[in-house]
Amino acid sequence: MSNLKNTNAKSLFPNQVELDNMDGEIATLNLGPTHPATHGIFQNVLKVDGEKILSSEQTVGYIHRAFEKLAERRPYNQITPITDRLNYCSSPINNMGWHMTVEKLIGTELPKRVEYMRVIIMELARIADHLVCNSVIGVDTGALTGFTYVFQEREKIYELYEEVCGARLTTNVGRIGGFERDFSPEFHRKLKDFLRTFPKVFNEFDSLLSRNRIFMDRTIGAGPISGERALEYSFSGPNLRAAGVDYDVRVMNPYSSYEDFDFIIPVGTQGDTYDRFQVRQEEIRQSLRIIEQAYNNLPEGSYKGDVPDFYLPPKEDVYNNMEALIYHFKIVMGETDVPKGEVYHAVEGGNGELGYYLISDGGRSPYRLQFRRPCFIYYQAYPEMITGQNISDAVLTLSSLNVIAGELDA
Amino acid sequence: MGKIEDLKVINGEGYQLSTLEKVIASARANSMWPLPFATSCCGIEYMATMGSNYDLARFGMERMSFSPRQADLLIVAGTISKKLGPVLRQVYEQMAEPKWVLSVGACASSGGIFDTYSVLQGIDRVIPVDVYVPGCPPRPEQIIDGIMKIHDMARNEPLRRRYSDEYKALLNQYNIEGHE
Amino acid sequence: MSKQLTNEYVSELLTKEFGEAVLTVENPYGLLTVEISPSKIHEVISWLKSHTELAVSYLTNLGTVHYPESTGREIAVVYHLHSLVNNFRIRLKAFLPIENPEIKSIVDLYAGANWMERETYDFYGVQFIGHPNLVRILNEDSMDYFPMRKEYHLEDATREDKDDRFFGR
Numbered sequence A: 001m002s003n004l005k006n007t008n009a010k011s012l013f014p015n016q017v018e019l020d021n022m023d024g025e026i027a028t029l030n031l032g033p034t035h036p037a038t039h040g041i042f043q044n045v046l047k048v049d050g051e052k053i054l055s056s057e058q059t060v061g062y063i064h065r066a067f068e069k070l071a072e073r074r075p076y077n078q079i080t081p082i083t084d085r086l087n088y089c090s091s092p093i094n095n096m097g098w099h100m101t102v103e104k105l106i107g108t109e110l111p112k113r114v115e116y117m118r119v120i121i122m123e124l125a126r127i128a129d130h131l132v133c134n135s136v137i138g139v140d141t142g143a144l145t146g147f148t149y150v151f152q153e154r155e156k157i158y159e160l161y162e163e164v165c166g167a168r169l170t171t172n173v174g175r176i177g178g179f180e181r182d183f184s185p186e187f188h189r190k191l192k193d194f195l196r197t198f199p200k201v202f203n204e205f206d207s208l209l210s211r212n213r214i215f216m217d218r219t220i221g222a223g224p225i226s227g228e229r230a231l232e233y234s235f236s237g238p239n240l241r242a243a244g245v246d247y248d249v250r251v252m253n254p255y256s257s258y259e260d261f262d263f264i265i266p267v268g269t270q271g272d273t274y275d276r277f278q279v280r281q282e283e284i285r286q287s288l289r290i291i292e293q294a295y296n297n298l299p300e301g302s303y304k305g306d307v308p309d310f311y312l313p314p315k316e317d318v319y320n321n322m323e324a325l326i327y328h329f330k331i332v333m334g335e336t337d338v339p340k341g342e343v344y345h346a347v348e349g350g351n352g353e354l355g356y357y358l359i360s361d362g363g364r365s366p367y368r369l370q371f372r373r374p375c376f377i378y379y380q381a382y383p384e385m386i387t388g389q390n391i392s393d394a395v396l397t398l399s400s401l402n403v404i405a406g407e408l409d410a
Numbered sequence B: 001m002g003k004i005e006d007l008k009v010i011n012g013e014g015y016q017l018s019t020l021e022k023v024i025a026s027a028r029a030n031s032m033w034p035l036p037f038a039t040s041c042c043g044i045e046y047m048a049t050m051g052s053n054y055d056l057a058r059f060g061m062e063r064m065s066f067s068p069r070q071a072d073l074l075i076v077a078g079t080i081s082k083k084l085g086p087v088l089r090q091v092y093e094q095m096a097e098p099k100w101v102l103s104v105g106a107c108a109s110s111g112g113i114f115d116t117y118s119v120l121q122g123i124d125r126v127i128p129v130d131v132y133v134p135g136c137p138p139r140p141e142q143i144i145d146g147i148m149k150i151h152d153m154a155r156n157e158p159l160r161r162r163y164s165d166e167y168k169a170l171l172n173q174y175n176i177e178g179h180e
Numbered sequence C: 001m002s003k004q005l006t007n008e009y010v011s012e013l014l015t016k017e018f019g020e021a022v023l024t025v026e027n028p029y030g031l032l033t034v035e036i037s038p039s040k041i042h043e044v045i046s047w048l049k050s051h052t053e054l055a056v057s058y059l060t061n062l063g064t065v066h067y068p069e070s071t072g073r074e075i076a077v078v079y080h081l082h083s084l085v086n087n088f089r090i091r092l093k094a095f096l097p098i099e100n101p102e103i104k105s106i107v108d109l110y111a112g113a114n115w116m117e118r119e120t121y122d123f124y125g126v127q128f129i130g131h132p133n134l135v136r137i138l139n140e141d142s143m144d145y146f147p148m149r150k151e152y153h154l155e156d157a158t159r160e161d162k163d164d165r166f167f168g169r
Helices: A065-073 A080-084 A088-106 A114-139 A142-165 A186-210 A211-219 A227-230 A238-242 A273-296 A315-320 A322-330 A373-379 A381-386 A390-401 A405-407 B020-030 B041-050 B086-093 B105-110 B140-157 B166-175 C007-019 C038-050 C112-124
Strands: A028-032 A043-049 A054-060 A339-350 A355-361 A368-372 B011-012 B015-017 B034-038 B072-075 B102-103 B131-133 C021-027 C032-036 C058-066 C074-082 C088-094 C102-104 C127-129
Touching: A028 A390, A028 C127, A043 A390, A054 A381, A054 A390, A065 A080, A080 A088, A080 B166, A088 A339, A088 A355, A088 B041, A114 A142, A114 A186, A114 A211, A114 A273, A114 C074, A142 A186, A142 B041, A186 B072, A211 A390, A227 A238, A238 A273, A273 A390, A273 B166, A322 C058, A339 A405, A355 B102, A355 C058, A355 C074, A368 C058, A373 A390, A373 C112, A381 A390, B015 C127, B020 B140, B020 C021, B034 B041, B034 B086, B041 B102, B041 B105, B041 B140, B072 B105, B072 B140, B102 B105, B102 B140, B131 B140, B131 C074, B166 C127, C007 C021, C007 C032, C007 C038, C032 C038, C038 C074, C038 C088, C038 C102, C058 C112, C088 C102, C112 C127
Parallel strands: B034 B072, B072 B102, B102 B131, C032 C088, C102 C127
Antiparallel strands: A028 A043, A043 A054, A339 A355, A355 A368, B011 B015, C021 C032, C058 C074, C074 C088
16 A cells, blocks of 8 residues: 555555556446346446556546535425435434434433334344345345345345334334434334344344355456555445454444444455345344344333424324413424534444434524445445446446445445 | 236147237246346345245346346336436337336435435336336345236236337337337 | 543644644534544545544545525535544534635545545535535536535426415415
């Protein structure tokens, strides 16, 4: 990594091969925007010599939806649906990250039960997110079986979400200050069922790929990045950990009682596709551990905190109680008072450090809300990671980075 | 495979009688090759629809056609931004007739919650749409229902429809050239 | 693990090193927030990165805020940095005038700043001097305004299919 000190702009892509010195035909290959291998809408214009990638140029923004501008027009509780659509594979994490940000702004303490319930839902979301990513890596190496197999289990996670909030994908789960309702008996039954059956299915999935010779040959050494470069590029989440840096927001800046749980952060060594796959696999196991701990020690108490300004009162009270009616009206019309201030709150999203930089001027909606979107930040390293690799490796690298277009393009 | 419906079949040894139109329409409906143009959240629900629980393969849609040239059904699942609009249009133009379009989700149908400067307010501003599926995102059952509606359309479509003046007029609204 | 850094200690170090360039120091919600004069921002970030004790070497986020009311300092460029070694977060701000929002790029320090700066340019029109490829990233190249600035509407001005009265506006 001698070129790290080099400060001119050309050194940003140190692996870039000088085109002039190459022999043979150089072809330009357009990978995307609607390419089956891209799993989303991004364009990569590759310069290739045979199978070998010489350089790559990215275009993003194909589903830019102006989240941040939209957030400046919406009351705080109506921003939750926008966060759903960031990384839609793990929406509950985004929802709860946003709720925690607002709770930090208004300065409220929540009952332990809420935090544990949140942890359960967030870790389920992490499992769902990693399952999609890892099964899709399998699909890209030609192993469709794993995909069809684990998607059945992912449906079970969706059923659990449905028990909590009624939605499958864009969950909009919870509220600022807690949950809408306590876990239902059906949720308890389904969660126990899931915790019992999932490890077996997951281990089978793992044995399909982890030590599969073809899979290993395809993924080991594909799209590597060193820990130093990953940090330069502000990587976070499983991709950074696969490069050997043990940075996890859950441990560094614990939120929602993560400090209560015993879990390990898996790290890789090479930062290649195989390591990313393995890190995610291990994180799924650790998430299961966390869920078990949280569920077995689920404290008694209320499923909501004391934030009448944001938390809708029960419907019966709205009909019978003047104060509840006023609060209901204020919340629905978005007329609640918030303190002025600026807050940065980060959670460990499916893809890494998902940050919310919120500036409030006391008005009904945020003055400015910026999402730190891990995908957007680490996807820019993609050309550097695939230069010198084969085209098929580029496809695998992309799927193992788990770039989610919604999060990338905001 | 699916049976040929609405067919007055005269069975005999080694032959079946029907009209060519119905046979072709039935074949089209029962082996439709979809092109998933999945951009965002709805794309994940579409993946679930393809997955084992909902299993789109039951309806003769096993083969995802990622090349527009060999696709019959364009499934637009997700937000289409203004930047992506021309791409979508090009994909549609590349598809061979007969072709159908399924607009999955609120964003593709109307822009959804994203009434913003960068989002196309409905894909029907760029290409003609056959069936709209509401929802943000729609459940897999809803997507399957939309696909069933497309199948019904295909099954009942006259052979000459794609050559008709009405159809050409429809395409002309979008400045797309139909077939000769 | 070295001793826990405190906000006071770091701000003291910063003031000692940069003196005049450190304009204000605040601690909203426990996060050290330092306003730096825009001409010095690159130097400060570089110093923080190379400082052996602080080792603030992880760029968490780079964003911009638009304050149309405060004349002469309408655009605030906000850097969130993180020292992974000390688990210490710091927020740096630099205020720029809207007529000429120019600031030195930090791409040479953090490769990850490349797209963050492009996004900031795309949304707010901040000119990052020394950026290798400062073009729009999320929006179309043909766009002729900076959409996140407060004076521009969220909705597309040219749309005709939606009646604002029905959307509560």
